[in-house]
Amino acid sequence: MDMEFSPEDLAFQQEVRDFIAENYPAELRGKQDEGDELTKEDFLSWHRILYKKGWVAPAWPVEYGGTGWTPTQRFIFSEETARADCIRLMPFGLAMVGPVIYTFGTPEQKARFLPRILSGDDWWCQGYSEPGAGSDLASLRTTAVRDGDDYIVNGQKTWTTMAQHADWGFFLVRTDKDAKQQEGISFLLIDMKSPGITVRPIITLGGEHEVNEVFLEDVRVPVSQRVYEENKGWTCAKFLLAHERTGIAGVASSKRGVERVKQIARTELDGDKPLLANPFFKRKLAELEIDLTALEFTELRGLAGPNAGKGPGPESSLLKIKGSEIQQRLTELTLEAVGHYGAPYFRGFGEGDNAHPIGPDYAHRAAPTYFNMRKTTIYGGSNEIQRNIIAKMVLGL
Amino acid sequence: MDFTYTETQDMIRDTLARFLGDTYGFETRQKFIASEAGRDPGIWRAIAQDLGMLGASFAEEQGGLGGGALENAIIMEELGKVIAIEPYLSTVVIAGGALKAVGGAQADAMIPEIIAGNAIVAFAYAEPQGRYDLANLRTSAKKDGAGWVLNGHKGVVYAGPWATQLLVTARTGGNQRDREGVSLFLIDANLPGIVRRDYPTVDGNRASEIYFENAAIPADALLGGEGTGLPLIEQIVDEATVALCAEATGVMQKLHEGTLEYTQQRKQFGVPIAKFQVLQHRMVDMFMEVEQARSMTIMATLKLGLPEKERMTAVSAAKSKVARGAKFVGQNAIQTHGGIGITQELAIGHYFKRATLIEGQFGSADYHMDRYERLALAD
Numbered sequence: 001m002d003m004e005f006s007p008e009d010l011a012f013q014q015e016v017r018d019f020i021a022e023n024y025p026a027e028l029r030g031k032q033d034e035g036d037e038l039t040k041e042d043f044l045s046w047h048r049i050l051y052k053k054g055w056v057a058p059a060w061p062v063e064y065g066g067t068g069w070t071p072t073q074r075f076i077f078s079e080e081t082a083r084a085d086c087i088r089l090m091p092f093g094l095a096m097v098g099p100v101i102y103t104f105g106t107p108e109q110k111a112r113f114l115p116r117i118l119s120g121d122d123w124w125c126q127g128y129s130e131p132g133a134g135s136d137l138a139s140l141r142t143t144a145v146r147d148g149d150d151y152i153v154n155g156q157k158t159w160t161t162m163a164q165h166a167d168w169g170f171f172l173v174r175t176d177k178d179a180k181q182q183e184g185i186s187f188l189l190i191d192m193k194s195p196g197i198t199v200r201p202i203i204t205l206g207g208e209h210e211v212n213e214v215f216l217e218d219v220r221v222p223v224s225q226r227v228y229e230e231n232k233g234w235t236c237a238k239f240l241l242a243h244e245r246t247g248i249a250g251v252a253s254s255k256r257g258v259e260r261v262k263q264i265a266r267t268e269l270d271g272d273k274p275l276l277a278n279p280f281f282k283r284k285l286a287e288l289e290i291d292l293t294a295l296e297f298t299e300l301r302g303l304a305g306p307n308a309g310k311g312p313g314p315e316s317s318l319l320k321i322k323g324s325e326i327q328q329r330l331t332e333l334t335l336e337a338v339g340h341y342g343a344p345y346f347r348g349f350g351e352g353d354n355a356h357p358i359g360p361d362y363a364h365r366a367a368p369t370y371f372n373m374r375k376t377t378i379y380g381g382s383n384e385i386q387r388n389i390i391a392k393m394v395l396g397l
Numbered sequence: 398m399d400f401t402y403t404e405t406q407d408m409i410r411d412t413l414a415r416f417l418g419d420t421y422g423f424e425t426r427q428k429f430i431a432s433e434a435g436r437d438p439g440i441w442r443a444i445a446q447d448l449g450m451l452g453a454s455f456a457e458e459q460g461g462l463g464g465g466a467l468e469n470a471i472i473m474e475e476l477g478k479v480i481a482i483e484p485y486l487s488t489v490v491i492a493g494g495a496l497k498a499v500g501g502a503q504a505d506a507m508i509p510e511i512i513a514g515n516a517i518v519a520f521a522y523a524e525p526q527g528r529y530d531l532a533n534l535r536t537s538a539k540k541d542g543a544g545w546v547l548n549g550h551k552g553v554v555y556a557g558p559w560a561t562q563l564l565v566t567a568r569t570g571g572n573q574r575d576r577e578g579v580s581l582f583l584i585d586a587n588l589p590g591i592v593r594r595d596y597p598t599v600d601g602n603r604a605s606e607i608y609f610e611n612a613a614i615p616a617d618a619l620l621g622g623e624g625t626g627l628p629l630i631e632q633i634v635d636e637a638t639v640a641l642c643a644e645a646t647g648v649m650q651k652l653h654e655g656t657l658e659y660t661q662q663r664k665q666f667g668v669p670i671a672k673f674q675v676l677q678h679r680m681v682d683m684f685m686e687v688e689q690a691r692s693m694t695i696m697a698t699l700k701l702g703l704p705e706k707e708r709m710t711a712v713s714a715a716k717s718k719v720a721r722g723a724k725f726v727g728q729n730a731i732q733t734h735g736g737i738g739i740t741q742e743l744a745i746g747h748y749f750k751r752a753t754l755i756e757g758q759f760g761s762a763d764y765h766m767d768r769y770e771r772l773a774l775a776d
Contacts, residue, residue: 301691301695321685322689397657397671
């Protein structure tokens with residue numbers, strides 16, 4: 001047992017650092033620093049650069065375009081990208097539907113979809129939740145009825161992240177109304193330009209347009225776009241949920257977040273001292289940092305411990321619970337740290353208005369981010385659902 | 398980067414677990430505690446001589462197995478799982494650690510005695526006024542010819558009644574709380590001028606108040622430099638703190654497992670109480686604390702060899718996290734058991750007692766949060 005990087009690992013670390021320094025888009029960096037909302041092209045710019053380098057899907061098997069990195073190298077890569085504050089790649093293709101397709105898909109589906117996920121040519125969204133099906137996902141009511149070589153899909157999905165940009169969506173639909181809840185569900189890949197699809201924005205607490213409602217009205221979907229067997233879509237969904245949870249610990253980016261909060265707390269004054277000298281604030285920050293260390297080493301034990309390589313198990317629910325709590329506490333501390341200047345609402349000024357520099361730069365996004373990040377303990381299976389999973393799958397209750 | 402154990406480490410864990418499984422059942426432990434000596438010396442002898450386990454963390458040239466802090470953590474965790482009352486922490490981790498650090502003739506003479514199970518060392522460092530400050534010492538060692546004369550009062554010295562040797566911190570110079578002027582001595586426990594008052598502790602161990610009344614000690618009792626002992630003392634206390642975290646992990650795991658088991662047997666409202674979601678989620682929260690305690694123990698164990706500041710930061714992060722986790726898991730284990738949890742009859746309450754005392758040993762959660770903040774969050 002050791003925490004040392006081998007000479008090869010250190011060389012790899014340097015290679016990643018150099019690559020980011022030389023290739024990360026300056027325009028994107030500028031927008032991040034200003035706290036501007038990122039466009040589809042912004043997201044795709046970094047994606048395409050990593051794709052060209054062959055680094056866009058480290059977790060994928062080599063035969064489908066993965067990097068073949070060791071767990072340590074993958075750890076180093078995620079540390080370095082977070083350290084350099086690179087944007088997170090959209091997970092819907094790379095981390096979610098991609099692994100489902102290479103695990104359960106037909107050769108034709110793999111050939112058709114995987115290369116375009118890697119290249120970024122297709123932007124994916126996830127059609128899971130419905131107005132009446134949240135934590136109880138299996139109660140979903142969107143139907144797909146067979147008509148020759150097509151399904152006719154009708155229903156409504158919600159919380160569909162970035163659907164406004166999406167070329168494709170992966171949807172859970174009911175193909176057997178009479179089966180027990182989880183057994184009548186199928187996993188469909190749907191072209192978002194299909195007639196009958198309407199995407200309507202939902203504006204969240206921070207003022208962002210991240211999520212949408214998706215209405216499906218007599219949408220025709222070829223049967224060849226069903227992944228795995230009919231009525232066996234839940235198998236794909238469960239597999240995908242485990243994948244979704246692994247990255248969700250977010251250790252590397254939370255580490256960067258802690259550094260950012262420290263910086264703010266060194267700058268903000270509390271009396272004649274920096275806020276960081278306030279014992280109450282300092283204690284909260286120390287607890288957060290220590291909890292993050294505990295999360296980091298819990299993740300590392302899974303990554304490079306006796307069960308390494310066996311894929312994410314139900315233990316990953318622990319990473320989701322603790323990781324999301326930490327992300328929220330970070331935004332809470334940031335908002336607390338900026339004091340009065342958490343209040344001004346910048347969207348009120350209209351786009352491109354730089355004439356009103358109100359408060360410090362680091363304060364602009366504090367409140368919207370705090371509001372927005374309440375999502376982390378709700379999405380990807382709420383933290384209560386994650387506790388149910390641990391109780392059942394790990395503790396055997 | 399590698400978080401797996403070696404075959405030897407797995408073997409150490411398995412061998413000790415099997416031995417303790419055979420010899421250290423809860424009823425047997427309670428008999429040890431109730432006996433006049435408060436322990437069964439045969440157990441220590443067997444761990445030393447039959448299992449060869451006391452050498453696990455010593456170098457091969459000293460007769461050990463060539464291990465270190467990881468081996469100590471493995472052993473402490475297994476001892477924690479049976480809430481053992483064996484003096485491994487003070488003898489092997491603390492005194493052994495000090496001897497390894499100073500080396501030389503003292504180490505050559507003493508380490509084989511520890512490995513053989515002949516020597517039991519108690520660590521006499523705490524004083525009534527000192528709380529967790531290792532430098533806050535009234536005990537004094539004054540030069541007298543070639544040797545020293547020791548005076549003072551050491552409090553709550555675990556394993557004091559069983560000790561063949563005492564590892565004593567004392568002031569050879571400076572004022573009561575100065576960093577300078579602190580020295581470390583390893584002395585025979587039965588020298589003239591050493592007075593002991595022995596007693597049981599609430600977690601089933603035995604301890605002593607120890608009074609030095611002009612106790613004459615030889616020149617070669619000094620470990621390390623005269624008056625410059627504090628960094629060494631801080632180092633061995635850090636090592637002990639991490640070993641204690643490992644023990645806590647074992648104790649917490651058993652508290653959690655015991656609770657899982659009990660809730661599946663105990664029926665109320667016609668069903669096992671484990672069916673209730675409020676209890677399931679509580680047991681998940683306990684599980685997460687156990688896992689995080691394990692992670693923090695490993696983290697700090699691996700960082701013990703780093704430079705002082707990183708080492709102390711890591712140890713304080715671990716101890717504060719583990720102490721809070723131990724409190725959470727312990728209190729919820731008792732609550733979930735209900736009335737039977739607050740009796741002496743079930744093992745669960747005895748694990749709770751040990752978990753509770755571990756919280757404060759070598760610094761409470763608050764003490765370690767303070768130290769962490771000073772090191773990691775300087776404004």
